[in-house]
Amino acid sequence: MISLHLEAQMPEHLVRLNAEADSLMDVRAYPEALEIKKKLVRRVMSLDSFPAEVLRLQIELARISRRVADYPAALRYAREAVQFGEEFLPHDPLLSSAYNSLGIYFYLQSDPEPALEAYEKAYLLRYELFGPQDPRVADVLNNMGICYEQMSDYRKALERYHQAKQIRFDYYGDCHSSVADSYLNMGTCWHKWGDFRMALDFYAKARQIYESDLEQYGADLVLVLNNMGVCYQDRGDYLAAEQLLELTLATNLKLHPPDHPDIATSLNNLGLNFFDLGDYNKALVYFRRALDIRERSLEPGHPWIASLKNHMASCYLKKKDYDRAYGLASEALQMRLDHFGPMNRDVADSYSDLGLYFEKINQYDSAETNYLAALEIYKDQLGSQHPLVADTYQRLGDCFLIQGQEDQAVDYFVESLRIKQKSLGVDHPEVARIFARIAQCKLNDPETGLFLLESNLTGLGSLEHPDDPHSVFSPLVALEILMAKSELLQAWQQQHQDSTRLLQIRAVHDTGLKWMDRALQSFQEPGSKQLLMDRFYLLLEMILENCDAGFAQTGDSEWIERAFAVSERGKSLLLRESVAKVQAASFAGIPDSLRKEEQNLLLDIAALERRIFQAPDSLKKNLDGELFIQKQNQYQLLGQIKETFPEYYELRYGSQAFRLDKLKSYVQQEGLNILEYFQGDRSVYVFLLNADTLWMKRLGSGTQLSSKVKSFREALTSYNPIQDAGKDLPAIYGAMAYDLYNMLIEPLENLMIGNRLLIIPDGSLHYLPFDCLVGQPVGPNSAWRDMSFLLNQYSVGYAYTVDLLLRPVTHYSRSASKMLAVAPDFKAEGDLDPLLYNEEEVNSVSTKWPGTILSGPDATKERFRKEAPNYQVLHLATHASANDTMGSYSYLAFQGNQRGGDSTRLFARELYNMRLPADLVVLSACETGVGEWQRGEGMISLARGFFYSGSKSLLTSLWKLDDRSSSQLMTSFYGYLLKGETKDLALQQAKLDFIRESSSVRAHPFYWASFVPVGLMDPIEVPASNNWLKWVLMGLFSLLLGSVVLFFRRKRPA
Structure with a gap:
């Protein structure tokens, strides 16, 4: 390094000024130091007799500007230094430093060719001035190696690094920091070239030297720890990677201001690790923050910005947000093409990820075209043995396997396997993953497939031990392998009718469930848990298939009990966690202060997420930065809770034992027939539980059911007797309703007892009101009121999961036991249509159930939030908006200017953190029971939001209903509740009254079937005034x- 300190012959006041700036730099006060250096260079230039000092200061200005990420200024100062040096000091060593400074700028801008040109000038000058063995020559050789590495020319890069290392080693000895720098760069180069063992060897050598003096080399140690973390991540050792990367981020946050590029790099690498673990929502939190930093500090179109956009696209692809994924991936590709041209590994990354996008939307030809384009570039730039080449072969194999072209898939998998065995070793989870893919291609020959799979798992025994914290498997890889093994065993069992295989399959499934639990407990983002359930829902379906076969062969009812428990695992995971959280706190003695801290964090996060959802794009970035800080605080708090209160954490997030004995007692006491449905990709199953029996039956395919429900719902909700006057609407409707009845109810109806049904829906059945199905064929031109609706025979209630019947969500006390009825006035509002009967409705129901009415100007969101926790019954006669893509942002409308956003809209997301311990919430508004359906969780709607808040039961709607019908039904419903009826029976009687009292046209189910009761169906305690x-x-x-x-x-x- 060329010294950049001012010489003693400078005027004393300038020397003191420079010393002041250097002191500021020592404490990382770079902006202040920069201002002093600017002033200093102007004064020195005015003296006109110290050219070397001017050049030194210009180089300093470029370096400090890089430190504060002001890259345009860094370029300007570096060019000024080169121009000044070439004019006044053409043979001075300082000119080589100016060239070096200019090269560093271009390297940081991912522009290696002009960087290499500047470094070569520095190298020639230093070689001439100092000779070939001088460490200053080694510094430039090192920088030239970095450029070649950036150009993916790893062979030349390693040559330069080796030359630099040897000069430094001979000059300084084997423990000098510059030798460690060479080891670090050689490790990085081997890492990018795909040889992780060589990379870790060189990283370890660098780390050993840096750790010898932490005070002096702390920042360098951070860099090597970061690279080691990424290398472990690429090898599949995600736990070791996370520990190193978390340490790197924490250290960088101490060393740099919060918007420094090094922090963005740490965030990016942690995000990639969470992505590989399957925690996609958490990965997005880190990627968004890193992108914000890079867009503030780098030029538009910079490759590092493109990389983050590509990573975010991958997350959205996993979340099945295909439009957003394609937009970001396409943007990243264009940025990379503009910067690098077509033959670059980053461009290949984009083609590969776009291939995956096309594969997910079933455009396989486009997927293959993009994969092959990526493969060609990778081979050209990285060689044919690089891990990225192996990954692309694997993606091509997956693409052909999905299409059922097993022979072509195997060819690609074998190519991938050959490379991965060489780079990772034979006993590696990623190698086992490829063998699992090859084995899946052998379902027609399961014996061969099982041999291939099992013979290559012998060195990886930890697959069978999910509780082993040192397991080499990530849960995602383990689950993929176990599901492949299960399919092969099932194929064998079906071919040979070998009942002994059933228990072997069961053991594989048990291991898979443990891996799933391990993954779910490790995720801190609820959305990532839901995505995991969605991704591996097939495992639950495979278990049900195994249980169905087991019961058919043995007649042992324990198979059905197991299947029922597994079906429950796939329902309302996050809602069950919400209940478990409250119950865990009462048992585990967690301090109130910690619970309040978490609650406040959740409230702050929810408020920020609402603001981001509604904000214009120009404001989203600042809000994303605030959200990242709060999320980090939440992650740290959860980590603290897990470490300090492990019993509470296990009760809160651990899988709960299924209590069938208690459920049977409850069903017998209530006289219920529980029908729980499981809709998988391949099959639909139904379970019947009542006082006499627990039974299970396969009903057909999931695709077939979804199609039938969709057609039926469209016919039901588009009822228009005037427009369709020439059609026999009853016959058309009756055919569809009877068909669904025969599929969903009839197969188990002979086992039912009494007249009460409780439906646990799944998949498309969340959109179906069962009471308007018909139990007998409908003749031509039948009258609506004469149809044999299920309503005539059964009261029908609904629940999200039977588990919550035994431990209901209500957990807060209230001070009153009356009704709060809300009826905003929308007549003056332009955005929402007037509700002509909502005030009449609340006045009518309040005559039956005393309480408080908030109508017109009193029906504000603020009043509701303040008063609602104190009431037994909440009745909301207002507008609602269902969001079928982001269910948490479905909302109820309150009084006020509807363009005012938060002040007039109560979002489902807000309800999660409210306390509303009502016995009953009546949502007399349109579409409060529908929203975004998420596999493994259910319908994310306003109705579910009230359950999170502590309400026991709800009356909600599945489609838009005119408020006249709503008013009539509600008045009658409350009348039956006052008589002590259960909620399902009260609604059944109200609907029957409506049909009997309505015209022939309004007897159509469109006018009465929308309302469904959800939750506990027990009677409500009648208010004291009514008792009197x-x-x-x-x-x-x-x-x-x-x-x-x-x-x-x-x-x-x-």
Whole structure:
């Protein structure tokens, strides 16, 4: 390194000024130091007799500007230094430093060719001035190696690194930091070239030297730890990677200001690790923050910005947000093409990821075209043995396997396997993963497939031990391999009718469930847990298939009990966690202060997410930065809770034992027939549980059911007797309704007891009101009220999961036991249509159920939030908006300017952190029961939001209903509740009354079937005022009856 300190002959006041700036740099006060150096260079230039000092200061200005990520200024100062040096000091060593400074700028801008040109000038000058063995020559050779590495010419890069290392080693000895720098760069080069063992060897040598003096080499150690973390990540050792990368981020945050590019690099690498672990939502948190930093500090179109956009596209692809994924991936590709041209590994990365996008949307020809384009570039730039070449072969194999072209798939998998065995070794999870893919291609020959798979798992025994914290497997890889093994065993069992295989398959499934639990407990983002359930829902379906076969062969009911418990695992995971969180706190003694801290964090995060959802793009970045900080605080707090209160954490997030004995007692006590449905990709199953039996039956394919439900719902909700006057609507409707009845109800109806049904829906069945199915064929031109609706025979209730019947969500106390009825006035609002009957509705129901009415200007969101926690019944007669892509942002509308956003809209997301311990919430608004369906969780809707808040049951709607019908149904419903009826029976009677009292047109299910009761169906405690009235009326009736009896007694003797 050329010294950049001012010489002693400079005027004393300038020397002091320079020393002040250097002191500021020592404490990383770079902006302040920069201002002093700018002032200093102007004063020195004015003296006109110290050219070397001017050049030194210009180089300093370029370096400090890079430190504060002001790259345009860094380029300007570096060019000024080169120009000044070439003019006034053409043979001075300082000119070589100016060339070096210019090269560093271009390297940081991912522009290696001009960087290499500048470094070559520096090298020639230093070689001439100092000779070939001088360490200053080694510095430039090192930088030239970095450029070749950036150009993917790893052979030339390693040559330059080796030359630099040897000069430094001979000059300084084997423990000098510059030798460590060479080891670090050689490790990075081997890493990129795909030889992880060589990379880790060189990283370890660098680390050993840096750790010898942490105070002096702390920043260098951070860099080598980061690279080691990424290398472990690429090898599949994600736990070791996360520990190193977390340490790197924490250290960088101490060393640099929060918007420094090095912090963005740490965030990017952690995001990639979370992505590989399957925690896609958490990965997005890190990628968004890193992108914000890079877009602030780098030029538009910089390759590092493109990389982050590509990573985010991959996350959205996993989340099945295909439009957003394609937009980001295409943008990243164009940026890379503009910067690098067509033959670059980053461009190949884009083609490969676009190939995956086309594969996911079933455009396989386009997928193959993009994969092959990536493969050609990788081979040209990296050689044919690089891990990225292997990954691309694997993706091509997957693409052909999905299409059922097993022979072509095997060819590609074998090519991938050959490379991965060489780079990773034979006993590696990624190698086992490829063998699993090859084995999947052998389902027609399961014996061969099992031999291939099992013979290559012998060195990886930890697959069978998910609880082993040192397992080499990530949960995602383990689950993929176990599912492949299960399919092969199932194929063998079906071919040979070998019942012994059933238990072997069961053991594989048990291991898979443990791996799934391990993954779910490791994820901190709820959305990532749901995505994991969606990705491996097929495992649950395979278990049900195994149980179905097991029961058919053995007749042992334990198979059905197991299947029922597994079906429950696939329902309302996050809602069950919400309940478990409250119950865990009561058992595990977690301090109130910690719970309040977490609650406040969740409230802050929810508020920020709402603001981001509604904000214009120009404001989203600043809000994303705030959200990242709060998310980091949340992750740290959860880590603290896990470490300090492990029992509480296990109760909160661990899988709960399924309590069938208690459920049977509950069902017998309530006189229920529970029908729980499981809709998988391949099959639909139904379970019936009542006082006499637990039964299971396969009903057909999931695709077939979805199609039938969609057609039926469209016919039901598009009812228009005027427009369709020429059609026999009852016959058309009846055919579809009877078909669904025969599929969903009839197969188990002979086992049902009594007249109460409780439906646990799954998949498309969340959109179906069962009570409007018909149990008999419908003849031509039948009257609507004469149809044999299920409503005539059964009361129908719904629940998200039977588990919550035994541990309901209600966990907060309230101070009152009356109704709060809300009816905003939308007549003055332009965005929402007036509700003509909503005020009449709340006035009518309040005559039956006393309480408070908030109508017109009083029906504000603020008043509702303040008062609602104190009421037994909440009745909301208002507009609602269902969001079928982001269910958490479905909302209820309150009084006020509807363009005002948060102040007039109550989002489902807000309800998750509210306390509303109502016995019943009536959402007399349109589409409050529908929203975004998420596999493994259910319908993310306003109705579910109220369950999160602690409400026991809801009455909600599945489609838009006119408020006249709603008002009539609600008045009747409350009347039956006052008589002590259960909620399902009260709604059944209200609907029957409606049909009986309505015109022939309005007897159509469109007008009455929308409302469905969800949750606990038990009767509601009648308000005291109504009890008092009931006793008075009973007393008067008794007196009257007594008088009549006395009258007759007196009459008789006469």
